[in-house]
Amino acid sequence: MTKHELELCIDKYGKDIYSFCKHLTNNPLEADDLYQDTFLRAVVLKEKIEYGNNPKSYFLSIALRIWRNKKRKFAWRKRIADVQPIVDERDAEMGEALELSPEERITSKEKDMLVRTAVSRLPEKLKITVLLFYMEDLSTAQISEVMKIPVGTVLSRLYQARKILKKELEDVLSE
Amino acid sequence: MNDKFDNALRHALTPSDEADLWLNQKILNQAEEKRKMAERKNWRLTAAIAAGLVLCISSVTVYAAWKYLPASDVAANVQDRKLAEAFAGEQAFVINEVQSYGDYRVTLLSIISGRMLSEYPHYHNGEIAADRTYVVIAIENGNGVPMPDTSDESYGKLEFFASPLIGDFNPAFYNIAGMSGNYTDMTEEGILYRLLECSNVEIFADHDLYLCVSEGMFYDSEAYCYDELTGKISRNENYEGMNALFELPMDIAKADPQKAAEYMAGLGFESDILREKLDAELGEAFEVEVTEENKMGAEAAEYALQFVGNPYVWGEDSLTEGTDSSGFTKSVYAHFDISLPHSSSGQRASGMKVETIENAEPGDLVFYETPAHVAIYIGDGLIVHAMPEMGICISEADFDEIAEIRRVV
Structure with missing residues (x-):
């Protein structure tokens, strides 16, 4: 990838990739690292980016791979330390404060935050699937490629995730 | 309802976070260096293959x-x-x-x-x-x-x-x-x-x-x-x-x-960790002590004990398939409809402080530092917790220096 191509990619997909990194890691510092590593990895990988296909899927699959590896190594090094996600404080406070009083009317902005908090609490496999589908607008076939799982598994994960989210967000979204 | 639900999800998850300008700039700069390094690497690889070939001919x-x-x-x-x-x-x-x-x-x-x-x-x-x-x-x-x-x-x-x-x-x-x-x-x-x-x-x-x-x-x-x-x-x-x-x-x-x-x-x-205190066993007569004030905590401790022997998995919170320490406490209390954050630092901000281990009641959360760790007190100076390499196990509460104790019920 040339410098110019990289610039184009950052311009075009930067926001999508960064948002994915942020929700995947739940931690702004980790998100910065992952975002940076993703693009830098893409630079040295030999594969040519096919503009006809979906380069976004390609970047997302790199990000996912790096993150999994990193989590693994991190677990090894900090064997005993529980490294905890730093949930965006705005979201977390908002989420908790609102949980206490579900009867109160909530604005659309607050609703979004509750949804994001609920998504962040999903088990990682489900969370990734939800992010790829709803945030990154990938088709189930593309998700199957990015996550290297069969389409059937993608569908069942989406189904499970929706079930959990529906239950958690029942009160919020029923209005 | 489904459409509405999907739309709500899409709306909430619309990509809205952007990297700082300096971060993008840094990536562009580093990409240049990476490319130079990659070129060098390729050259090295070819040299190694060449060396290998020469030797292949002369030796088996x-x-x-x-x-x-x-x-x-x-x-x-x-x-x-x-x-x-x-x-x-x-x-x-x-x-x-x-x-x-x-x-x-x-x-x-x-x-x-x-x-x-x-x-x-x-x-x-x-x-x-x-x-x-x-x-x-x-x-x-x-x-x-x-x-x-x-x-x-x-x-x-x-x-x-x-x-x-x-x-x-x-x-x-x-x-x-x-x-x-x-x-x-x-x-x-x-x-x-x-x-x-x-x-x-x-x-x-x-x-x-x-x-x-x-x-x-x-x-x-x-x-x-x-x-x-x-x-x-x-x-x-x-x-x-x-x-x-x-x-x-x-x-x-x-x-x-x-x-x-x-x-x-x-x-x-x-x-800092006293290994001999990590692997404690319950005496036959052991029972979680229940008093009027701590009924819920005692129930939580009792409930937690049934998962002893299940594995430790970092970042997860399944009581049966694997959990880390704070995922364990979170999931145990979730069973009693008490919602705790997954981070142990977040949990440390929950509930009220208990001064010393002598005042602790079953169900209280016991926190440790470096590494951050959290356990559930079950009485008698014992705790149940999810510990790397050991899984969910019972230990003496003072296996490591106690940083704080919180009561969340």
Whole structure:
């Protein structure tokens, strides 16, 4: 990838990739690292980016791979330390404060935050699937490629995730 | 309803976060450097192939040492020129010993110990740890199938544990994970090279020193035997997977028993944890004490106890499939409709403070620091918690210094 191509990619997909990194890691510092590593990895990988296909899927699959590896190594090094996600404080406070009083009317902005908090609490496999589908607008076939799982598994994960989210967000979204 | 639900999700998850401008700028700058490095790497690769070809013609020996990159090249390949020079120098022990067990063939290439050998100093608790041991090993598939490149998806599925072990010290507790260890992997020509480093082990030269290489992420007590009486470490001959064990050559003159004792005493978090207090058992008469005030807490403690024996998995929160410490407390309390954040620091902000362990009631959360850890008090000075390597287990509450106690019910 040339410098110019990289610039184009950052311009075009930067926001999508960064948002994915942020929700995947739940931690702004980790998100910065992952975002940076993703693009830098893409630079040295030999594969040519096919503009006809979906380069976004390609970047997302790199990000996912790096993150999994990193989590693994991190677990090894900090064997005993529980490294905890730093949930965006705005979201977390908002989420908790609102949980206490579900009867109160909530604005659309607050609703979004509750949804994001609920998504962040999903088990990682489900969370990734939800992010790829709803945030990154990938088709189930593309998700199957990015996550290297069969389409059937993608569908069942989406189904499970929706079930959990529906239950958690029942009160919020029923209005 | 479904459309509405989907739309709400889409709306909430619309990509809205952007990287800082400086971050994008940094990426563009670093990309230039990466490209230059990649070019150099390619050149090196071709040179290595050429060298391999020449030798192939003249020799049929399979296990010959020339097959492997010398340790200095491995260090150079991970961009550590200073370490590469050290490995090429006289201080390094070149070993080239091969062992085949299970599905893999492992070769111990070289080892070197000393001060300030690397371009990349290792930081421990914010200070430079200058005195280090570096080891290079090569791992191959026994069936000749090339090992995956470290950037391949399948590399993520490979897990090897390689660590120096010290005779007279139980390897389950004293291994690379506790000795401010670290490693870098690289693959070339289908051979996986690992450069591992940890605190200098030369000070233990008057003990037997070993290097173990096994599968998995952590030390596997099944793969090796430790004789408490003689202090000897050996391979478990009945173990089916890979369990290579090399003896490390050491200059006995470098032994420094006093420094060694100090090192062991100060072994970071390992030393703070009183291992003998970690594995506690409940007496037959044990019952979680229930009083009017702590009914819910006692129920939570009782409920938590049924999961003892289930595994520890970092980042997860399943009481049956695997959980980390704060996932454990979160999930236990979720059963009682009490919602705790997954982070132990977040949990530490929940509920109200209990002054001392003497005042603790069953169900209280007990917090520890460095590493951050949380447990559920069950009474009688005991806790139940999810502990790495042990899974969900019962321990004495003072197995490590208690940082804080909180009551969340």
